[in-house]
Amino acid sequence: MSEAARVRILLVSAPKGCKKCAACEAMIERMRSKHGEALEFAKITSEDPEAAELGVVMPPMVLVDDLLIAAGKVPREDKLDAMVNKRLSGE
Amino acid sequence: MSIYLDYNATTPLRPEVWEAMEAVERGTALQTNPSSTHKAGLAAAKTVKEAKASVASHLGAEPDEVVFTGGGSEAINLAIKGRVWDAGPKGAHVITSAVEHHAGLHACLWLQSQGVEVSVLPVGMDGRLDPASVEEALQPETCLVSLMHVNNEIGTIQPVAEVGRICRDRGVAFHVDAVQALGKVPVNVQDIGCDLLSISAHKLYGPKGTGALYVRRGTEIQPLIHGGRQEGGLRAGTQNVAGIAGMAEAVRLAEGEREEFWQRAWAHRERLHRLPEELNAVRFNGSAEHQVPHCVSVTFLFCDAMGLATNLSMRGIYVSTGSACSSGDVTPSHVLKAIGLSDQAAFGTLRFSTGRTTTEEELEKAVEATKEIVDMLREVTMPEDIGVCDEDCPCFLTV
Numbered sequence: 001m002s003e004a005a006r007v008r009i010l011l012v013s014a015p016k017g018c019k020k021c022a023a024c025e026a027m028i029e030r031m032r033s034k035h036g037e038a039l040e041f042a043k044i045t046s047e048d049p050e051a052a053e054l055g056v057v058m059p060p061m062v063l064v065d066d067l068l069i070a071a072g073k074v075p076r077e078d079k080l081d082a083m084v085n086k087r088l089s090g091e
Numbered sequence: 092m093s094i095y096l097d098y099n100a101t102t103p104l105r106p107e108v109w110e111a112m113e114a115v116e117r118g119t120a121l122q123t124n125p126s127s128t129h130k131a132g133l134a135a136a137k138t139v140k141e142a143k144a145s146v147a148s149h150l151g152a153e154p155d156e157v158v159f160t161g162g163g164s165e166a167i168n169l170a171i172k173g174r175v176w177d178a179g180p181k182g183a184h185v186i187t188s189a190v191e192h193h194a195g196l197h198a199c200l201w202l203q204s205q206g207v208e209v210s211v212l213p214v215g216m217d218g219r220l221d222p223a224s225v226e227e228a229l230q231p232e233t234c235l236v237s238l239m240h241v242n243n244e245i246g247t248i249q250p251v252a253e254v255g256r257i258c259r260d261r262g263v264a265f266h267v268d269a270v271q272a273l274g275k276v277p278v279n280v281q282d283i284g285c286d287l288l289s290i291s292a293h294k295l296y297g298p299k300g301t302g303a304l305y306v307r308r309g310t311e312i313q314p315l316i317h318g319g320r321q322e323g324g325l326r327a328g329t330q331n332v333a334g335i336a337g338m339a340e341a342v343r344l345a346e347g348e349r350e351e352f353w354q355r356a357w358a359h360r361e362r363l364h365r366l367p368e369e370l371n372a373v374r375f376n377g378s379a380e381h382q383v384p385h386c387v388s389v390t391f392l393f394c395d396a397m398g399l400a401t402n403l404s405m406r407g408i409y410v411s412t413g414s415a416c417s418s419g420d421v422t423p424s425h426v427l428k429a430i431g432l433s434d435q436a437a438f439g440t441l442r443f444s445t446g447r448t449t450t451e452e453e454l455e456k457a458v459e460a461t462k463e464i465v466d467m468l469r470e471v472t473m474p475e476d477i478g479v480c481d482e483d484c485p486c487f488l489t490v
Contacts, residue, residue: 054401054405055401055404055405066405067402067464067467067468068398068401068402068405069398069467069468069471070398070471071397071398071401075471076471079470079471079472080471082470082471083467083470083471086470
């Protein structure tokens with residue numbers, strides 16, 4: 001990597017009491033432990049204006065950079081990790 | 092950037108239609124309740140009369156055979172329920188197809204729950220009904236056959252004229268849902284041979300909440316809405332004069348531009364049909380021969396169409412999926428299931444519907460964005476996860 005590649009994961013969570021949102025967050029935290037600062041993690045709730053900008057809000061929603069990869073469900077950890085690895089390696 | 096490719100869902104009001112509506116509400120001559128006998132009421136009545144004559148002329152009908160309603164769904168319900176109620180619901184039999192719009196299908200299924208016998212006829216993989224199946228299904232008690240002319244999801248054109256001949260020969264009333272047909276294919280009630288025909292303004296760049304039902308002279312139906320004697324006693328309630336004026340103008344313009352739109356839509360369709368050359372595992376739904384060009388149903392295998400449509404929406408590109416999310420339960424389109432798609436394939440299907448102002452540049456951008464997103468989503472999607480939501484899926488829609 002000529003300059004540090006970074007990937008941003010945005011999690012749109014329900015305001016409270018969402019088991020799948022908690023599962024998503026735990027998964028992303030595991031990935032952060034693995035990738036360190038290269039993986040930027042931001043979390044908002046479905047009541048935030050940024051969430052409304054997305055159009056349809058079905059928490060949990062997981063966005064990798066500008067791509068919505070899952071809505072209303074927990075993405076596959078191996079698939080998400082593979083995508084993050086691919087983006088960090090510049091592919 | 093905003094690229095709208097969901098014209099089958101609705102169409103934006105065109106300027107000429109706005110003008111026609113504004114002339115009613117803000118014109119120099121006051122127009123009020125068409126049932127009033129003063130000058131302002133008579134002016135409104137004149138507008139309704141002229142609109143009726145105009146719409147009728149485009150359908151091949153007489154003015155007094157046109158009933159204005161509050162939309163296409165209302166017209167469809169009036170036709171189906173009204174005909175059954177007049178025939179005497181007890182022992183009545185209705186025939187329809189498995190790919191009808193929900194307005195028609197659910198009206199029939201509701202009647203079924205009330206004791207009416209309903210035959211829902213299957214269609215082929217191209218979405219087309221075999222007229223012979225209608226003939227086989229007819230019974231002495233059959234009081235109505237109801238069929239949509241052009242399918243809203245996959246664009247298949249049904250053999251309505253052939254079914255019309257069968258119904259006439261057997262003396263059975265025939266209703267055609269022409270909501271997606273008018274302005275796209277020739278719609279003439281004499282050529283089709285139907286007794287009832289439903290249309291909607293907002294599919295033709297007209298106002299929402301305005302539609303019409305053609306009722307052939309001598310066809311007996313009961314009203315849905317009782318009250319005053321408006322619309323020949325078939326649809327009580329003060330007419331939406333501005334909406335009716337808008338609808339008449341929308342129909343006039345759409346019919347005048349129909350052939351030109353058909354040609355342009357074919358060019359757009361051909362661009363979308365090059366997708367399989369550029370992307371793997373793509374298939375099209377509908378008929379190769381009996382098809383409206385502006386409606387293109389595409390299945391992207393191994394991809395979740397809801398995710399695809401949402402990603403496109405985030406980029407300002409608006410299309411439709413074949414599934415609906417209701418109370419956390421994602422259900423595949425009944426039309427796609429009726430033509431034989433698996434649940435997974437149905438959940439991977441998008442509908443692109445082009446309009447009168449769609450440009451090649453817009454379509455190209457939409458195609459490129461679709462390809463890019465499909466490729467990326469296929470990296471993270473397991474086939475068994477497509478279309479799956481748990482019972483506790485909290486689903487919100489923002490305005």
